[in-house]
């Protein structure tokens with residue numbers, strides 16, 4: 001940032017030791033885990049820009065003061081959690097000022113009467129869950145990125161944890177918050193069970209990915225750690241029988257903590273040496289938990305549903321191995337070896353689920369290449385439908401060839417999701433990369449979101465160019481020279 005007066009004024013607000021201006025440190029803030037940006041980085045290309053400056057405030061008052069200064073000087077801002085997002089949500093497009101939330105990292109209160117926890121938004125997910133576990137509780141929000149994300153990032157992205165089928169996504173877990181608006185005022189939503197006093201203000205903020213407010217504090221539901229659990233690992237004859245099992249379980253009103261269904265490819269890599277999967281090539285992992293008598297009853301019901309669908313119960317090793325590594329990502333291993341690995345998670349109703357998978361798989365093989373790896377699992381299930389989590393991988397090749405193919409994979413997966421009446425995102429958010437599909441996703445609703453953005457942030461200060469909202473004048477085009485690959 002060239003304006004030394006502004007740097008000095010900001011230093012006064014947060015303390016000079018919490019102002020980062022060095023180029024090397026700012027490079028570390030210039031990208032998240034967006035695979036497209038990682039591909040471009042292999043050739044030394046940056047999708048966006050560096051942040052102009054990074055500030056590390058410690059209180060809601062400091063955040064509000066910084067925002068007021070930003071508004072007075074027309075300086076755009078990006079809130080930064082831990083940069084674990086995979087859609088480019090924190091990528092600066094015009095040297096925005098970044099607000100790193102990680103000094104706001106304390107649990108403020110555990111309310112045992114109302115089963116609530118109040119936590120500062122920059123707290124690391126693993127530290128948060130460990131602290132709750134030590135008190136006998138869980139938040140129920142356990143994303144694969146638990147160790148590398150913040151609670152504020154979860155709420156900002158409308159994230160989903162691995163136990164969402166029981167505890168809900170983050171929008172079902174967050175019941176109250178504090179957030180700084182673009183004019184510097186502090187919005188507070190009190191943590192109450194339910195309301196009928198107009199549309200949900202909470203839901204305007206949860207999922208707004210830093211475009212409407214900077215979340216500084218969250219009040220979330222907590223649950224006593226379950227007293228008992230039972231793990232059921234099943235081999236099923238087909239993908240459709242596995243999907244039927246999950247649908248039947250959820251529509252019967254059971255509350256499994258884990259439901260994970262794997263297609264044939266993902267089953268094969270997890271079940272090596274277990275004979276049963278040879279003629280029943282689709283695996284389902286179901287874990288029920290709670291009071292022992294409920295667990296026993298739910299497990300019996302799950303087993304009876306499974307038998308009706310031709311499932312055979314197997315050893316639990318595949319699930320135990322998954323649980324052991326549940327917070328590790330394999331993406332980096334592929335990236336390091338020159339592959340182009342990406343994941344896309346979408347939602348669809350049960351009636352469309354089987355067809356969505358088949359159509360995407362067939363189109364990728366026919367229109368991109370039969371050599372593309374396409375696989376999927378389904379690990380967030382609901383009475384009305386399911387999240388399909390797809391892995392797409394191109395073998396090592398020149399970027400000039402790979403990037404158009406990668407673009408086509410996204411077009412097919414996202415386009416078919418919309419054609420099947422689904423949503424383009426289940427829990428990763430929209431960020432930068434899904435912006436082009438936001439109009440088709442929301443229709444008239446996108447106009448409503450734009451009007452909200454324009455009216456509360458008329459200067460377009462907060463995370464411009466994300467969530468399908470317009471960038472500021474002069475912003476870089478993240479897809480520039482895509483064909484030329486530099």
Ligand SMILES: Cc1cc2nc3c(=O)[nH]c(=O)nc-3n(C[C@H](O)[C@H](O)[C@H](O)COP(=O)(O)OP(=O)(O)OC[C@H]3O[C@@H](n4cnc5c(N)ncnc54)[C@H](O)[C@@H]3O)c2cc1C
Pocket residue numbers: 032033078079080081082083084085086089090101121122142143144145148149150151152153154155156157158159160161162208209210211213214215216328329427428429431463466
């Ligand atoms: C290996 C891996 C596994 C993953 N698994 C999951 C998973 O299981 N479930 C899941 O939901 N996601 C998953 N993700 C995606 C990612 O971790 C989540 O989206 C996470 O919620 C982002 O948190 P963060 O703190 O790192 O946010 P960042 O990446 O720093 O920011 C993400 C967005 O939120 C905004 N933001 C961050 N903090 C605030 C705040 N306090 N106020 C306002 N806006 C804010 C940013 O501006 C940005 O737009 C995974 C990512 C990786 C790399």
